[in-house]
Amino acid sequence: MQVIEKTRWSGLKVALGMPKRKVIERVKSCGLTGRSGSEFPTGLKWESMAKERGKKYLICNADEGEPGTFKDKFILDNNPKILIEGMAIAAYAMGIREAYIYLRGEYSYLKKKLERAIRESGPYIEGAGLEIKVVLGAGSYLCGEESALIESIEGNRPIIRKKPPFPTEYGLYGKPTCVNNVETLSYIPLIILGKWNPNLLLFSLSGDLKNPGVYEIAAGTTLKDVLAYAKPSMEPKAVYFGASGGCLPYKLFRDLPIDAKSVSENGAILGARSLIVVGQKWNAAEISKVLSEFFVHESCGYCTPCREGNFRLLEILNRMCSGKGENDDIAHLEKLAPHIRDTSACALGKVSTAHLLCGLKYFRENFVELAKGKKSIGLKEETEKCR
């Protein structure tokens, strides 16, 4: 894998020898895009940051909260120095002297490791005039959204800010701020050295697999080929793209390349490239119930559709799964799910019903079965047993 290449600080040395403009030019020309799932061109973000004068900040977003995603943890755990080197280069290119790593609260055990790595890289990053602080996440899923993350560092309740202005104009403490993902920043040293292969992408694979884990997959590879390595433990039924990306049936997706285009063409979102493979045994409505619980728990409470709507969705799903489904339950689900998607204030609300929309599209019979009173298998208890 390219990201676990040992750091020899040669990327930083080369970058420091280049004019800042050239560094940004190279990042721009290689076509690197945000690896959190946003796919925003990194070079463009850097360019607009470089234009800003005065105090500005760099934040590495290590608040990897998407269920089924653990590629950033893999980098932080195995090769934190490549991230630090990437941050140093980014800071140099944009003229930043203060940087933060916003580490997911649940990754607190990595904090010491990360801080040791920063200490050890002291001589190198000081050369770039950079100071890096590690901030522990406040524990909410929403903290992974860049403006909520900024609010959280400032000590406020993590609520999304209205955009525009974007963080590159008005960010941390009101100053221009560049927020980049761990994986994005980790590729920077390789890009500077010309060793980066843009066709290799990190995927987090989990679910009913014998070999779950982080995989590096070349663009264009089909799901079937990947699963040949990951080895499903039972006949796959569907693939869920984290909690917020929705799902696609295995039969449909099996022979398609795993990329954003082919996923979105079928009505789901690839996002941060986490694939949760689900076996035939499971019922899509029950999976939706579990995911719905997640969103009810993580909704910040700011806007009506996400706060109340998801709660009501869960209410209906709970009713269905406990065999007390009512006639118009599915009709309500079909009314509420797109409503929440269309009228929520932030991205969390907008994606919070993707699982249900895809589930109803591809596995409608599962919902109908439950609505008619078929006994559920009790997904929660089953998964508890698996652990």
Next chain:
Amino acid sequence: MQIKIDGKRVKFEEGETILNVAKRKGINIPTLCYHPDLSPKGKCRLCLVEADGRLVTSCNTPAKEGMDILTRSKRALEARKLNGELLIANGKEENEMEVMKVLKEIGVKGNHFKTPRKVTCSGRLPIEKDDRKCVLCGRCVQVCSEIQGINNIGLMNRGVCAEATTPYNLPMLETPCTFCGQCALVCPTSALRERALSEKLVKAMDEMGNMIGNSKFYVAQTAPSIRVSLGEMFGVPPGTLVKGKMVSALKKMGFDAVFDTDFAADLTIMEEANEFVQRFSSGKNLPLITSCCPAWVVMAEERYPYLLKHISSCKSPQQMFGAVAKTYYAQKIGKPAKDIFLVSVMPCVAKKFEAQRPEMDSSGARDVDMVLTTRELGRLMKQKGIDLAKMEEGEFDRPLGISSGAGAIFGATGGVMEAALRVAYEVITGKRLKKIDLKEVRGFEGIREAEIDIEGTKVKVAVVHTLKNIREIVESGRWKKYHFIEFMACPGGCIGGGGQPRPTTNEIRKKRMDALYRLDYKMKLRISSDNPDIKAIYSEFLGKPLSPKAEKLLHTKYKKRAPKYF
């Protein structure tokens, strides 16, 4: 720059929101969490419109060149309705409230989601909260931080468990809350409200009326700003004077005597102006800071104990009235103080707290027995089937019913200052005041400064309203450079108080304020010391301002209080 709203081309200015453009053109879009005095947040999602095929919240989406907006498309209407259903699925229905009006407007009738979400209800002094009604619009949070700068209400927890509450969910008495009540004033559902006493009053009066040989004597006093706002609850436009009608309505409700707090305001001015002249000539404890506003007094006791010696020792008009009614007036009618039941109607929630202060009993009984807010009185009248708008004009009773224009303007920011300066001028110079209108201290700006020339002596004064502005003046140390400062906690002074009718916006506040100044302008008596009832009470009872008797009855002391959380 132009946009298209419902097919019509409309010009707009840079930065204007879709809602504002539509309002300007007379197109109605329902709103709930939006309040004209607060920054738009787009939380309730009831103001959805379709802009270029996307649903957006009109309250906080700026208009953009060429935008095509449909305010009544099927999709927008349905989305609004569903959000409305989701909102009330949680709560109790209260027909009078703003939330119900909005929901009716968007066609919500009942909902499919039957179970209420939360069933906690906590009664706290003097503001109560009922979570079943709360729709988490966040206006109370905003008003407490954006307007008042107290930051005592915030959202706790997240998702459906979110709750607007005090820091660490502490009881309000243990927090830096000043009980200004602005949170209750902006609440569209009355989930936050003043601790309601009107029902207790009705019960007490009914019971007493039925008893043979009932010796209780019910007395009402009405604050200066009530007369320009109470009418709003009966469909009268803001800023209409309903003084006479209010008096007859109160009489009809069963009060034995109805008096004017304006009289007590004149009394306050006599004491306070003399106190000011005394301090000004001796140079001690300057600046003098007004003490009429109970929310400000609580704030000073909690946050700025070093200012307590600067605050005028005068009780507020409400408490002065109580002390006088239960001594001077009690003597006149030959009843003991304990037999007088005094109800004051105030535009204020903090007055409920003030009346309960243990030290407010210098008359031998509680100075004030019960405090109702303007809203409560309005509701009570409605319950009793009294239509204020149709009442005849009545007159306040004597001997505590005559007041000057100076007493009336107490209800607006700058009023106390102006009233005090009118008397102070005469006390200092011994001459009649020619220019009565002191326009320098009037207005709606948060902080107003002026230098008043009293026969060559320059008096530096400041008039400040909203707690946020008070914080700014005090914490920056600017307060030290004045001789006399008026602090009022609520925007606009008492006319914008926390107990006033909903809705209250700055626009409505200004109308009420104008009405008070008009009232003052039309009056013959405009200086407190000219009031014949005031002259009588001093010659018959109190002696002169700041006499030992006046000190005992009309003055008070403050003490430092430390809220648990700070």
